[in-house]
Amino acid sequence: MLAADQRPPLYQLVSAARPGISREALGEEVARLKALVVEVLGPLATGVLLDPLHGGLALDRLPRQAGLLLTLEDHRFRETPEGFRLSRPIPRWGVGSAARVGADGVKLLIWYRPDAPEEVRRHQLDLVRRVGQACNRWGQAFILEVLPYPLPGEDKPPALWEEMLRDFADPGLGVDLYKLPYVPGMPSRFSQVLPAPWVLLSGGRDARSFLLALEEALASGARGFLAGRAFWLEALSAYPDWASVREGLEASRSVMKQAVELLAALSPEEVA
Template sequence: MPPRRRPQRNPHHQRVSCIHEDEAMRTIGKNRGLARLADADGHFRIVALDQRPPLFDAIAKAKGITRDQVEYSDVTAAKRLLVENLAPHCSSMLFDPNFAVPAAIDLLPPRCGLIMTLEEHRVEETAGGRKSRAITNWSVDKIRAMGGDAVKVLAWYRPDADAAVNEHQKKFVREIGEGCARHDIPYVLELLVYPFLGSANHTADYVESPGKLPALVIDSVREFAKPEYNVDLLKLESPLAANSLPARDGSAEAKAAQKEFDAIGDICRARNIPWVLLSGGAAPEKFERVLDYSYAAGASGFLAGRTIWLDAVLKNFPDRAAVAASLRKDGLNVLDRLSELTTAKGTQWKARYPGFTDIKQEGDFARAY
């Protein structure tokens, strides 16, 4: 006898007659999921540990071996240390299914939100740009079934890439968004500009693209903020290189830089999409500067990884006790500073639930939903 299929919720259930909402409101499931990702004040203070190549490289460098020689057990051991020492101090964490979940799902505190990544870190590089795909045997419905609070996808994207490549990326993002809407789970979309294959600055690593232009970042946000993608939280890079960002001191240079961040804020505000900043491995003081500009433009938090924990792994692995000690001292110091800045200057996200003015009697809501 074939296995029973899990019933699918109507993907347009939020528009049924008994439940009224406008563009500024989200469904109950998406609101509840986003609330799980934020702290009590509505700030997103999220630690990322879904990284795969960056962590492989850190372990390889620490052990004096090549990336190909890094063992699965080393990766899971490192991720377990990160969860054990950082999870009690953030609002939520970003896990991957192949390493982080088996390594440390038992250590994630009940109050800490769980975001699950969906994209495969291995991409298809073409002369016209990068094509993304999902992790094999992984899906939105599996993330919802395991109790994930949100689905995260990284889409490498350049508006000036080959048209066929960009159509592939748009379809990839759109179809996952449709799945998230069907399962009523928040969709966290990460956008990253990348260097073209064959260019002088080409690298497949997860680093800030040296040739990045603000327009590439801003136009990418403009595209994926469209309602058709069903995005609920954007994880964005700085529109300007973190290492060259001037101090936010009121100078003409600082005001010009602020306009680039404000352009992102205006797009997200118009679409009612909260946004957070990724660290891209920037030095803590550089990332704090990025956050300062971003919070002035309306950002609601950070989703950072290497800026918080990379040094602990690079300098101490495989000495687990030393890694843990470094995380508790230096890692938490960085995380605390980022959290304090976020609480002081970040925009608070607040749930806006649909109204139930037409719910008049028992059974109306269950029938409508």
């Protein structure tokens, strides 16, 4: 599956290429980039993940065979004074909204640290549970993305994945599919502990390192991928040269084809 719901990385890309661009024009350019990504790479995907803020143009390019996934989370999360993150939905948007516009499923990103204060962890888990309940009511597939994050002064988040798995392995959360990063030594644990299948995200990896991570993840029980930047970020770096962006995306089809071939090589029992 192809992820094209990213917002801050594209805001930064467009703003760097066009200093002083207005907020309205910024949104329009991000929407055009997403539409081009879906036009060129979408035909290789079984599903495409978009956001409701800038994904409208891309909907017109959505291949007939691809399922539509829509993201729920606002990229502007809240923070406590200590730097712990509190996720929230996009304002005036939710599972019902996604269902009414024809989505097949929704994705929620949860920033999470198991060492956060109890009220922060409870806020995050309660949000997941509410989304799971809403997906059950609306008949939507629920894809949960869980990512750790560093606090101010930290170079990277601590390796607390075992504790994170403990908190998110509750079947009562209603998760149908987990979207997770490559973590050395953890792919097999994801497959053993989680109550639903999981797929690999690219997490900003370049094409080569993503394909290596995907190969290991699939061998360890992952059921596929839901990735974006490994396929399209290098091509989009040519913006605002639209001809070069398209040329780069056409070239990156070979990377996505390799990812699809890795998945196709699995036996039917491994992906059932």
